Amino acid sequence: MIQPLSYIHPDAKIAANVVVEPFSTIHKDVVIGEGTWIGSNVTIMDGARIGKNCKIFPGAVISGEPQDLKFEGEVTTAEIGDNTTIRECVTINRGTKDRYKTVIGKNCLIQAYSHIAHDCIIGDHCIFSNSSTLAGHITVGDYVVLAGLVAVHQFCKIGSHAFVTGGTLVRKDVPPYIKAAREPIAYAGINSVGLRRRGYTPEQITEIQNIYRVLFVQNRNLSKALDLVEAEFKATEIRDEILTFVRNSNRGVVKGFNQGKTGV
Structure with a gap:
């Protein structure tokens, strides 16, 4: 009509x-x-x-x-x-x-x-x-959620299943499965709520948590942390997606954030 x-x-x-x-x-x-x-x-x-x-x-x-x-x-x-x-x-x-x-x-x-x-x-x-x-x-994967007033810099990449909190300025690449927040933008845990809603199993969510603990929580050099993940974690589609995204980032990925916690 x-x-x-x-x-x-x-x-x-x-x-x-x-x-x-x-x-x-x-x-x-x-x-x-x-x-x-x-x-x-x-x-x-x-x-x-x-x-x-x-x-x-x-x-x-x-x-x-x-x-x-x-x-x-x-x-x-x-x-x-x-x-x-x-x-x-x-x-x-x-x-x-x-x-x-x-x-x-x-x-x-x-x-x-x-x-x-x-x-x-x-x-x-x-x-x-x-x-x-x-x-x-800008390249954005599947199932990405941007909260209100998010601004993303040109040429950035945001991985699938990521969540970016309101008012965040995205100047770096955001890897898949994580929450990104704060100023400057930083890792703020994994998007566990979104992953459960989309049918990820507890075992898969635990795998994602453990990988990002090595990459972003334990205060390791990122390149060495990537090698450690590749060496110590079983090869899965999730592991390889995270490793490929971070290694292929042209702008660099968001920083880790550690307030003395031993876990996420």
């Missing part, structure tokens, strides 16, 4: 059962999948690729040109996966020639006033709370 007070370019590819509310504008090079709802006063610009059963609330601007002085008008996209909800006044910029696309995965919730800049790649099942702000070229 398309309201007569909305504007849709005749070349836009809109599935038959998409709802577009009044005063929304959809530009030429746009694809929107079945069952998606577009609220009032939404602007969807060239390059938008929106999946099935999405909800986009009033005031959102999807696939705006990158706020990057190096952008030269190249043809790029902003892609939103199925079943993702974009709340009020969210802005999502399309890519540049770095990645040629900005991507938000499936089943995500991007809450009001959040901004996702050019060339960000966001995984599935992520929740970004109100006014979360991502600069360009």
Whole structure:
């Protein structure tokens, strides 16, 4: 159902059962999948690729040109996966020639006033709370939760199942499965609540805790701690994911935090 007070370019590819509310504008090079709802006063610009059963609330601007002085008008996209909800006044910029696309995965919730800049790649099942702000070229894994007013520096990476507390400034990479907090940002334990909700077993959670005790709690040199984890922990998908993430970090990972505790 398309309201007569909305504007849709005749070349836009809109599935038959998409709802577009009044005063929304959809530009030429746009694809929107079945069952998606577009609220009032939404602007969807060239390059938008929106999946099935999405909800986009009033005031959102999807696939705006990158706020990057190096952008030269190249043809790029902003892609939103199925079943993702974009709340009020969210802005999502399309890519540049770095990645040629900005991507938000499936089943995500991007809450009001959040901004996702050019060339960000966001995984599935992520929740970004109100006014979360991502600069360009950021990579976020699956099931990541950003609390309100989180700001992430360009080129940072956030691993799957990580939780970043409200108001945190993310200047370093955040490894998978952890909570990150404080100023400057630091390790604040593992995301045990989120892991239990997603079906991780007690044994898997204990494995994650023990690995991060070695990396972040015992005041070891990080490179030596990585070697110790590889030598003393059985090879598992979880262990290898953590080791690969930390070793491949270009910006460096968050610091450990130790208040004299012997555990996490």
